[in-house]
Amino acid sequence: MFEGAGSDADPGESLGDLLRSWRARLDPHRIPGLVRDGRRSSGLSQKEVARVTGVSDRWYRELELDRKANFSVDFLERLVLTLRLSDAERHVLYMRATGRAPLLRPQPDALAARTMDRSMQRLLDNQLPHPAFVLDEAWNIFGHNQPQADWFPWVPYEPNLMRWVFLYPEAREQLVSWREDWARPLLGQIRYACLQNPGSEALYLLRRDVLEGNPVAREIWERHEVVEHSDGHNRRLRLPYHGEQEIAVDIMNLEPMRSPSVRFIVLMKSD
Known part of the structure; x- marks a missing residue:
């Protein structure tokens, strides 16, 4: 389990549980390049999330397996966008993946x-x-x-x-x-x-x-x-x-x- 896990979410839910739930709720038709035949159930696979976020299948799988790794801010922010996470979900992702809260989003002038x-x-x-x-x-x-x-x-x-x-x-x-x-x-x-x-x-x-x-x-x-x-x-x-x-x-x-x-x-x- 990642350092800091359990401080911002139910301890019974691992990061992998949360990520699987978040990608299962997505409509693949709303993400470019994923649906080719027009027929597809909801939800994204691990491979599809890895592709859209620009990392290898193995790299993303490590995250869902709750294994410690040097996950960059750029990758985590791409994941936030891909999974359409709310501010609260973004906070939980960072805490579970890095043990640290995310930086505040850029604010307009x-x-x-x-x-x-x-x-x-x-x-x-x-x-x-x-x-x-x-x-x-x-x-x-x-x-x-x-x-x-x-x-x-x-x-x-x-x-x-x-x-x-x-x-x-x-x-x-x-x-x-x-x-x-x-x-x-x-x-x-x-x-x-x-x-x-x-x-x-x-x-x-x-x-x-x-x-x-x-x-x-x-x-x-x-x-x-x-x-x-x-x-x-x-x-x-x-x-x-x-x-x-x-x-x-x-x-x-x-x-x-x-x-x-x-x-x-x-x-x-x-x-």
């Missing part, structure tokens, strides 16, 4: 978050049927409408857009031409934001996490490309919400005058 009032939510909701969301300067999502949650059900579990794009394996399947159309321009945007805001701790931590957690991102970063935030660019997606059928969207990027650090994003499905 306080000044930017103040723009998320009733009128801003109404504006988001009025974009239906298009997904819409608002970001702070470090790409933390602090407001969204229902289509955004439908298209991207990871939002409540990983509120930072860049962390999802670069640290979660499923993003490479959902974002078509991931390296050239998404990773390169987004890394250029991170560099531009860091140059514009050299004292921002949130941007420093985001850059560190992305580059430490993704070797392809480190390789692209060495090109020293600088890109302003995109507006009107056309990109392609392959999402479970659309039955993994490829769709194209125009990415519209707006800035509220009352808070220039906030970005209001609308994804408009192309004809």
Whole structure:
């Protein structure tokens, strides 16, 4: 049993019991690349969880067997997203797997978050049927409408857009031409934001996490490309919400005058 086990959950339940229960409740049709024939019962296998989280079958099996190992924060956070864990379940996972509580999730900039009032939510909701969301300067999502949650059900579990794009394996399947159309321009945007805001701790931590957690991102970063935030660019997606059928969207990027650090994003499905 892991050090610290029993402090945050029923001692009779092992981490393996909890993980099996959490993956059994999932709908595999909502996770890209798992269902090919259209017929499949609920729940994920150990092999499927390992694949989606980007580790070997053996590595994930060690976790379900309650064996001590050097489970990284990046892996545990990918597991939180894959299993769609609540904050309480995330806490239990960390305590059972490492004996330590997880770090607090990144929080949006306080000044930017103040723009998320009733009128801003109404504006988001009025974009239906298009997904819409608002970001702070470090790409933390602090407001969204229902289509955004439908298209991207990871939002409540990983509120930072860049962390999802670069640290979660499923993003490479959902974002078509991931390296050239998404990773390169987004890394250029991170560099531009860091140059514009050299004292921002949130941007420093985001850059560190992305580059430490993704070797392809480190390789692209060495090109020293600088890109302003995109507006009107056309990109392609392959999402479970659309039955993994490829769709194209125009990415519209707006800035509220009352808070220039906030970005209001609308994804408009192309004809």
